[in-house]
Amino acid sequence: MEKTKTNQPVQEKGSWDWDVGEKKIVSTTYCSTQFEWIEEFQASPDGEKIAMVAKVGGFEFSVCETGDIWDPPYEKIWHLGYGPDGRLVALVAQDGEWTVAVNGQTWEETYGFLWGSMFSADGKTIAVAAQQNMEYGMVIDGKPWKKFFENANQFALSNKGDRSAAVVQTKSFAQADILAYQKGCYTVAVDGDPWEREFVNVWTPVFSPDGSRIAAQVRTSLYDYTVAVDSQTWSRAFAGVWTPLFAPKDKSVVAPVRERGKWGMARNGEIIWEPVFDQCWHQQFSHNRENLWAIVAPQYGHFTLARDGQAWKTRFPVVTDLVLAPQGQRAAALAKDDKNQWTVITDDTAWPGRYAMVWPAVFSPNGEHLVAKVERNGKYTFVLDGKELSESFDQAWDPVFSPDGDKIMLRYIKDDAYFRRVVRREDFK
Known part of the structure; x- marks a missing residue:
């Protein structure tokens, strides 16, 4: 070969x-x-x-x-x-x-x-x-x-592709050997080399933007959860944690944490968002490195976005696929209402259209515009800033903005043929 x-x-x-x-x-x-x-x-x-x-x-x-x-x-x-x-x-x-x-x-x-x-x-x-x-x-x-290794999962690759990692099992134990399990049999292997410290459980290893460091969720006992960075755990444990994230500005690590039955956000083990949410996860730093966003539930079953701990007023039963604008302060996400219809929320407002499905939205390079692929009645089309394209297609792929943001490339199948099409923003009425 x-x-x-x-x-x-x-x-x-x-x-x-x-x-x-x-x-x-x-x-x-x-x-x-x-x-x-x-x-x-x-x-x-x-x-x-x-x-x-x-x-x-x-x-x-x-x-x-x-x-x-x-x-x-x-x-x-x-x-x-x-x-x-x-x-x-x-x-x-x-x-x-x-x-x-x-x-x-x-x-x-x-x-x-x-x-x-x-x-x-x-x-x-x-x-x-x-x-x-x-x-x-x-x-x-x-x-x-x-x-x-005997077992490996939760695989990760650095942005540059020069480093790789996974959760691995370092010790064999019988199916009912609870004592051996509680002593810790799992860790993170980086480029095939396991950390020296082992844990009861490990999840979601993530690399820093430059690939020089790695963090993961860990369970140090049956009841204590925290974050390990390059095998060193935070000094504080919590009732639960979600996937950590490196801050692009100073390489600190933030992660959603659960305390007293509520979720907040911690940085290097210290609370930065008070635990007031029923859920808090999928955090991202804005591209200007100044703001931290996350999907949160201020109340049970009512989800929205939060910036620096402050939740939007727009609420839906389901919110997912948070995306941030390349510049400025804008964010967007997908939301599903109580009728199982999907839409896009941005700037604390929902688009007027409702669809059987919506795919993750895409910001223009300057962050001023937002486009997404949607499905309705078994057909697909595209929506820009809440305005639908007048045509529908048998199949479609995610739209792509031109580098100057003035045009959008669409890829779709219609009438038994595959097409590539470039449109202007003005084509969305």
Whole structure:
């Protein structure tokens, strides 16, 4: 097998085609008539390609990308998708062994099983979770950790892709060996090297923005939860914690914490948001590094957003997928009402439309505009600042703003064909 080249150039939005208009990329009827069956379509970030897994023979599968077929075929293919740099990646099996295929070329090494493809922020690095000889670890650009473990999960990759981590089991214990379990059998392995300290449980390891540090939720006893940073725990324990986050300004660590039956926020173990919420999680720092946002429930079953501990007045039974504007103070999230209809909330106000589904919203580069893909009555369309596009489609992908924010690229399927279209903001009425 040929080894994948990983030094491919990253796709830059400025180099994409931003001429206004619709371009037909390929007919999808070719795919449905050429093969016995096909799987879900995947669109490239620049919209110029579309791909899917296809059954090409009795027990053979391949990938069809805009009419071109990967050769040779494989026994199994799954987790097909495009990376941030536009390369098409899939997990493939041949003769019962799994590897990674990138643009049709496979890594040299094979494994008993692979899952959970991850990419660095620029897409140059590809990592996967792996099982080999009933031990578990990670493989980065075809290179496995030097040590695999009896159990590994909660895999993570740094933004640059130069470091990787996972929760690992360091000691074997019988199914009913409660005493051994309570002494601590789990820790975080970074690049395959486990922390020296072990815990009752560990969850969600996260890297600092520069990848130099790592933090995780830990349970030090059956009843005490806290955060460990580079294996060192906060000096204070809580009744519960959620996923930690590094502050981009000073590398401090913040995490939602539970105390006296309520949730708040702590920084390096010290309370910064008083525990007054029924729930508090999914925190993010604004891009100007000044404000901390989170999804909160000021009352049971009433969710909204909070900035620096101050909750919005707009409340819904469900709020999820918090996103922040690249500049300024704006935030947005998805919200579901008591009729199971979805919308977008931003600036403490809900968009007027209600939909069967809404996908995470996207801010323009200057943060002034917000666009999202939505579904209604089995059809898909796009909404900009609460205004719907007049057309609907059979399938669609997330919209993308041009670098200047004046145009939006749409990717969709209609009338048995895949299209790439660039529109102006004025096209939303």
